[in-house]
Amino acid sequence: MIGRILDNRYEILEKIGGGGMALVYKAKCRLLNRYVAVKILRPEFTSDEDFISKFAKESQAAASLSHPNIVSIYDVGIDNDIYYIVMEYVKGKNLKKYIKEKGPLSNEEVINISKQIALALNHAHANHIIHRDIKPHNILITEDGRVKVTDFGIARAVTSSTVTNTGNVIGSVHYFSPEQARGGFVDEKSDIYSLGVTMYEAATGKVPFSGDTPISVALKHLKEDVIPPSLINRNISKSLESIILKCMQKEKSKRYDSALDLYNDLNRALTDPSLEVLMDFEEDESPTRILPPINDVKLEKREVKAKRNSNKKQLFLGVISALVVSIIFVTAIFYNSFKENFFTKELEIPDLTNVSYEIAKNKLIEMGLKIDLEREQYSKKVEKGYIITQLPKAGEIVKEGYTVRVTVSKGPKMVEMPNLIHKDLDEAKIILENNNLSIKEIIHKYDNDLPVGMVIDQIPKPNTKIEEGSQVNIIVSEGRKIQTIIMPNLVGKNVEDAKSTAKRLQLIINNIDYEYNSDVKKDTVISQSIKPGSEVPENTVLSIVVSKGPEVIQQPPEEQELPPIKKTLIIPLNFDKDVETVKVIKTENGISSTIYEGTHKKEEEILKITVTGNGKVKFDVYFGDKLVYSKEELFE
The missing domain is CATH 3.30.10.20 (Trypsin Inhibitor V; Chain A)
Structure with a gap:
């Protein structure tokens, strides 16, 4: 997928995340020249036409949300059976990773994060959109500390399709509400419950319910009471704890009525940490009654009078029976309490950390205790199948039959x-x-x-x-290794032989100067720029001086006795090769001589040579052995 361009607009750059429903990539929008996040649905969701229809509808509805605490949706599209959502790219990390790195957060930090989530939910609920999958993984924290909620819309599409058609419960089992666990009706208060679970994890570093299977966790959401977070983290304030517990009430009617009410209580908790939130546990003082029709009142009066005497006897017997049952009930409670407090054996919890789960299980059973494998997690430090943590801790005193909750290592993650x-x-x-x-x-x-x-x-x-x-x-x-060469002695060689030797040894003769020499034969190398016997890398550039033989002095005609005139000859280096030998032959008064020869690179573009002469002088320019052009210049 990396490098692919969706709809000729979104260039996929790198994978930045993924979950059960989709993979998330960082991409660049070519049209607006900005970075975006592209969420691509997994193939198993794209084959269901009903799901795709609902997904598109819900994503478009979520795209209408505009709030600083909600990740914006820019676009929804299809490209060759690839269904994708284009969202705002948020540079930061999700709350799950943030908690994992920092551990339990402070009261102030939990409240500040939760307030921003509550504002996001309040905006969404006001627009009749329920998130359905609030969890730390869907809460992003930017580098400047702003909280943004993501994945609005996609959860509703999945839930509608799968719950309606198959009866399966979709969501993150550790965070969803009891009504989601039952597959029942979901509303705004379901999001508030999931936010409560998220707050619980942020404050304690742990989820409130865990188990071996998703079903076991779902049942705990339905049946078990949550352990007060202050028993796990003693630094949690009373106000924050009461807010979390109110959010996580199993009955929807006992939770906050709205995300705005939750936001207001969080504000109060910041100023008064000892404040406890009121729970809606009151009984209905005016229960609904069924009143009889008006026409039947007289008939009922006659029936009541006829039965009055009989009821007196029944009332007397009922009071006696109730009194006997009450005495038996109170006696049983007192006996059980007395037995529990005075006859139940007290035991000290052993240290189970770094102990095999099976060994720990047998040990606890022998002691008369129970064990609950609360969760398994990856660990580099603790061997697979061995216990990482336990609750209660070693040394604490408990009653016989108490359940010890443990976390077991899955070994290092591979x-x-x-x-x-x-x-x-x-x-x-x-x-x-x-x-x-x-x-x-x-x-x-x-x-x-x-x-x-x-x-x-x-x-x-x-x-x-x-x-x-x-x-x-x-x-x-490191690329190709550069070979080293011993510089040969070119002095005394014919110039052509010197060129051949240099080429064979991968040396470059860049410049050849010609000069008269009475002692050295014409076209013989007189000297070289690099000392023979030196160690040099291949492709080293050198220059040589070649003899023109003895200088022949001729009596010039009267018209040429004047001093020579200097000019600059400009030669365009427009040869085909990257490197080529350039030679210039000058013909003056019928006498030809090589006045320049050197090796040049094409990238130099032009070569400038200072030339001298009197009268009409011809210059022949060669690239290698090929005559490129001839030029006559008048020196006067």
Whole structure:
């Protein structure tokens, strides 16, 4: 998917997240030149036409929401059976990761985050949109601390389709409300319950209910009372705890009536941490009664008079019976309480951390205690199948039959090693970071085929299972290795032989100067710019001086006895090769001589040579052995 362009507009850059319904990518909108987040639905949801219809409808409704605490939806589209939503790109992290990094948050931080979520929900509920999947994973925190709620609309589409058609309950089981667990009617108060669970986790670092299976967790939402968060984190204020517990009431009528009411209580909790929120537990003082029709009143009076004597006897017997039952009931309660407090054995909780779950289970059963595997989680420090934490802690005193809740290690989380071979080093680093891996060592190696900076090999190999967070080694190309050469002695060689020797050894003769020499034969190398025997890298550039033989002095005609005139000869370097030899032959008074020879690169574009002469002088320019053009100049 990386590199793909959806609808010729959204270029997928990198994967930044994913869940049960969709994968999330960072992308760039080519039309508006801005970064966006693109959520692409998983294939299993795209085959249901009813779901797709509801998904499009709900996404468009959610796109109408505009609030600073809600992630904006920009676009909804389809590209070759790829269904996607384009959203605001939020630079930051989700609340789940934030809690995982920091642990239980302070009262003030929990309240400030929850207030912003409540404002987002209040805006959505005012527009008749229910989120249905409020959880820390869907709460984003920007780098400047602003809270943004995401995934409005998609949860409703999924719930409507799957619950109606199959009876399955869709959502995050640890966070959804009792009515969602039953597959019942969901409204604004369902979002408030899920926000309560989210607040509970932010304040304690733990979810209120956990179990071996989603069904067991759902049943706990329906039946079990939540452990007060202050028993897990003693620093939680009374006001915050009472707000959380009110949000998490199993009966909807006992929760907050609206997200705005919740927001107002959170504001009060900031100023008065000891304030306790009132719970709506009162009984109805005026229960509904069924009144008889007016025409039947006289008939009822006669019936009541006839039965009055009989009722007196029944009343007397009823009072006696009730008194006997009450005495028996109170006696039973007193006996059970007395038995529990004075005859139930008290036990000290043993230390179960770093102990095998099976061994701990047998030990607790032998002691007369029970064990509940509350959850399993990945751990690098604790071996798989061994206990990470326990509640109550070691040393606490409990009654016989008490249940000890434990968290068991799943061992280190394993991920698949991605394929980095033939990737650029910077791209390889991004891929590793996206897979929670890092580089331990970069080994540089020469390679004749791959350019500098490309990955040649990796350790471990691609598709190998390794621990999340592991460090890996990668081997990166340094390009082709440069060979070193011993500089040959070109002095005394014919100029053509010198050129051949340089070419064979991958040396470049950049410039050839010609000068008269009475002692050295014509076209023989007199000197070279680099000392023979020196160690130099291949493609080293040098220059040589070549003899023109002895200078022949001729008596010039009278008209040429004047001093020579200087001019600049400009030669365009428009040859086809990247590097070419340029030679200039001057013909003056019928005498031809090479006045310049040198190697030049095409990128130099032009070559300027100072030439001298008197009268009419011809210049022949060669690129290699090919005559390019001839030019006559008049020197006067």
